[in-house]
Amino acid sequence: MPKVNMLDLSGEYELFRDKVRTAVDEVLESQQFINGPAIKQLEEALAQRAGVAHGIAISNGTDALLCALMALDVGAGDEVILPSFTFFATAGVVARLGATPVFVDVDEATFNIDPMLVEKAITSKTRAIIVVHLFGQCADMDAINRVAKAHGVKVVEDAAQAIDATYGEKKAGSLADVASLSFYPTKNLGGFGEGGLILTNDDKLAEVSRQLRNHGESSRYHHDRVGGNFRLDTMKAAILMVKLDSLSEFTQRRQTNAAAYSDGLSGSFVSPPVVMDKCSHVYHQYTIKTAHRDSLQKHLNSQGVGSSIYYPVPLHLQACFSSLGYESGSLPVTERLVKEVLSIPCHPMLSEEDVKHVMASVLSFDHACVEC
Numbered sequence: 233m234p235k236v237n238m239l240d241l242s243g244e245y246e247l248f249r250d251k252v253r254t255a256v257d258e259v260l261e262s263q264q265f266i267n268g269p270a271i272k273q274l275e276e277a278l279a280q281r282a283g284v285a286h287g288i289a290i291s292n293g294t295d296a297l298l299c300a301l302m303a304l305d306v307g308a309g310d311e312v313i314l315p316s317f318t319f320f321a322t323a324g325v326v327a328r329l330g331a332t333p334v335f336v337d338v339d340e341a342t343f344n345i346d347p348m349l350v351e352k353a354i355t356s357k358t359r360a361i362i363v364v365h366l367f368g369q370c371a372d373m374d375a376i377n378r379v380a381k382a383h384g385v386k387v388v389e390d391a392a393q394a395i396d397a398t399y400g401e402k403k404a405g406s407l408a409d410v411a412s413l414s415f416y417p418t419k420n421l422g423g424f425g426e427g428g429l430i431l432t433n434d435d436k437l438a439e440v441s442r443q444l445r446n447h448g449e450s451s452r453y454h455h456d457r458v459g460g461n462f463r464l465d466t467m468k469a470a471i472l473m474v475k476l477d478s479l480s481e482f483t484q485r486r487q488t489n490a491a492a493y494s495d496g497l498s499g500s501f502v503s504p505p506v507v508m509d510k511c512s513h514v515y516h517q518y519t520i521k522t523a524h525r526d527s528l529q530k531h532l533n534s535q536g537v538g539s540s541i542y543y544p545v546p547l548h549l550q551a552c553f554s555s556l557g558y559e560s561g562s563l564p565v566t567e568r569l570v571k572e573v574l575s576i577p578c579h580p581m582l583s584e585e586d587v588k589h590v591m592a593s594v595l596s597f598d599h600a601c602v603e604c
Contacts (some may be wrong), residue, residue: 234589240581251413252424255470263344275432278413278429281287281396286438288430289464293392293414296428298325299462300373300410301360303305303440304386305428306331310359311538315345316548317566318364322390323547332556335548337563341506343367344564347375354379359394360386365394365404367542367575368420368486368516369507373399373407387414389473391431395421396483400510405431410441415472418570420486420516421479424471427464433600484551485580489587493518493576496591502528517542518578520594525574528597532576535593540575 279287290296308330316335323333366424392414394404417426450461503521548558
């Protein structure tokens with residue numbers, strides 16, 4: 233029986249092995265492990281790719297989001313609006329700054345934050361809105377930016393899963409005041425370890441972010457503010473530069489795999505992901521919906537097909553946020569989705585036969601007999 237894993241990082245490495253080792257050797261020979269030339273190369277390449285003025289390399293995706301909020305002076309007494317249907321870091325960084333996460337529901341079709349509910353959640357304490365481009369598709373940024381502008385609120389893109397996704401003529405990372413990327417190994421541009429980046433067109437935000445990533449230092453041993461050690465290692469940046477050359481090709485492969493799934497699964501008992509007209513989806517995850525999610529996952533496992541549930545417990549119901557007073561039923565769409573979503577393999581190392589096997593395995597599940 234064929235086995236299809238959710239990821240194939242070993243397969244990716246085989247493609248890059250020689251170039252990666254050359255890049256690593258160059259860093260080793262230079263001994264510039266911190267702030268070496270690959271850092272600036274990565275920053276400039278990704279800023280240009282996103283169509284923004286500034287890229288600031290950061291230690292990881294969580295720190296990139298944290299540093300961006302710090303640059304916006306988010307702190308105690310502030311509220312930050314964000315979706316509950318996302319990875320924990322989106323809310324964790326808000327709480328770490330002493331601010332209050334304000335969770336709102338998402339659009340059922342796209343899984344992204346609902347702009348109408350964002351507007352209803354704004355108060356005099358709202359400092360920022362964090363928009364998550366979940367699974368690789370941009371949220372409705374025109375609507376969100378209109379709301380933010382009307383209320384004088386900053387917008388932050390959590391684009392960790394959406395590098396190279398487009399919204400109209402623009403790319404993820406260029407659609408708000410500031411954005412964060414992640415290079416966690418499983419991401420579309422995955423590094424060899426942790427890594428992240430801040431993107432912005434705001435010169436002041438860029439200057440402050442660069443200071444904050446180096447303990448708030450404005451010049452050697454002079455600190456205008458308290459920051460942290462959010463620096464990205466040179467070696468990681470050098471490896472990312474090697475992999476960046478293949479990002480467009482890998483994105484196309486993901487989109488080709490996704491198109492095959494959506495065509496083959498259309499009209500079945502599962503709902504394929506919906507792509508909005510003005511968006512291009514980069515399929516960090518290909519996420520289907522079904523009322524028989526748990527049984528389907530067991531069936532796929534029996535067929536040698538990997539799958540994952542992102543994310544089984546919504547953030548507003550996490551124990552660490554219980555003091556905020558959210559109860560079961562507070563965000564009904566999110567609470568339903570976390571019981572129905574299942575991500576299936578869509579990575580760029582899949583063969584046509586792999587895609588066919590995954591699709592056949594999904595369709596062979598007898599959902600009518602789940603209770604038999």
